[in-house]
Amino acid sequence: MLSLAAESWMLYGIACVVLICRYVSRWLQLGSVSRYQIEDYIMISVFGFYTTLLVTMNIVVHYPTNLIQPKDVPNLTPELVAARIYGSKIVVIVEQTMIMTIWGCKLSLLYFYHKLTFGLVQEWAVKIVAAYTCITWLLMEVLYFLVWCRPFTEYWAVPTDNIQCTAATHHLLTNFIFNVSSDLFIMCIPLPLLIRSKLPFAKKLMLCLLFSLGIFVILCAVLNKYNSFKHYNNAMWTYWYIRETSTAVYTANVPMCWALVRRIFNLRAFNSPDRNGIAKLPETPNIDDVPATIGGGEFRKQTTTPQHIMSAE
Structure with missing residues (x-):
């Protein structure tokens, strides 16, 4: 098994590559860095929290x-009291940076999905899920x-009689319920659009x-909380905190990399003609990635009037 430092910085390196690909892809899609949108700037803040999490986690393990x-x-x-006080203060920072990373990824995706569903009846679902995510x-x-x-x-008092100041069981359970439920709601937003679209089955799948x-984020969240409750006296929980947040960062950024992938591998757009030469989606200059195809192409054309047709850029 890799050490925490080796695994965390390996996952961080992958996250850096994915993030760079995201912003290069967005530059290719939007045509200019100055046209980056709210979700792009949110992700920069998220990455700051993510970096802080990894640094502090590698401190708290000692x-x-x-x-x-x-x-x-x-x-x-x-001496032991001083060390435990310091370690407990770092745990508070770890917990907050973990929360801000996870919920920041949700917020970035919700801003993106708001553009994806603009003018569609599904837009109300995005607003409800966004409200639920913020309230929780x-x-x-x-x-x-x-x-x-x-x-x-009392979170860093040594000793303390309040188990909620040490093991934080109530907080962990609350975090788990709100985290997983909001993830499930967010996942359900784009799927109806895809299922009802007339894309070829392979592309739709x-x-x-x-x-x-x-x-995968939900699976990591389950394993994270399992280890937090089952192995709270050893360092296993630290591994799963990093694995969950890293997976969340990957998941929030990978869908935004399509324009770059198309450019590198010379792939056709999802709205290009099929093998029989039949165009499934109207070709427009603004559609340059998967999100734009779903939100600004064929499905939107069938459900909104022409003046409301917008690209999800």
Whole structure:
């Protein structure tokens, strides 16, 4: 098994490559860096939180925390207390950067899906899911800062009798429920558009798989919380925090890389003619990637008036 440092920075390197591909692809699609949109700038902030998470996680693995067995309390020395206080403070930073990374990826995707469904009846679903995602994030943070562990400084108190200030079981369970449920809702947004489209089956299947990558994020979230509850006294939870957030970053950025993939491998657009020469989608100069094809092409043409036809750029 790789060390935490080796695995985390390997995953980080992959994330850097994916992020670079995303922004090059967006540049190719939009024609200028100045035309980057809200979701692109959100992802830059997300990557800052993601980087902070990896740095602090590689620090916290070397320090004990205030999660300590009662029988070990009499053996605490001033040096051990200081180390545990420092480690517990880093855990708070780890938890918050993890939350901001995960929910930032959700927000970036929701902004993108809002453009994807603009003018369609599915637009209301995006707004409802966005409201649910924001409300659950706010509620989770209020509970974390104001309810579960009071006063807040008890999160790094050594020792403390409040298990919510050490193991944070209530917070972890709340995080799991809100995280997985919002992921499921977000995944359901593009699938009806794809299923109802008249794309060839192979292309439709490929797009459905592309927009279902969130399944891997959900799987990592399940394994993350399992290890957080089952192996809270060892370092296994640190691995799964990094695996979950890394998978979320990949999932939020990979669908945006299509324009670059097309350019590198000289692939046809999804709205290009099939083998029989029959065009499935109207060819427009703004359609240069998968998202634009779904949101600005054939399906939108069938469901909206011409003046509402817009590319999802």
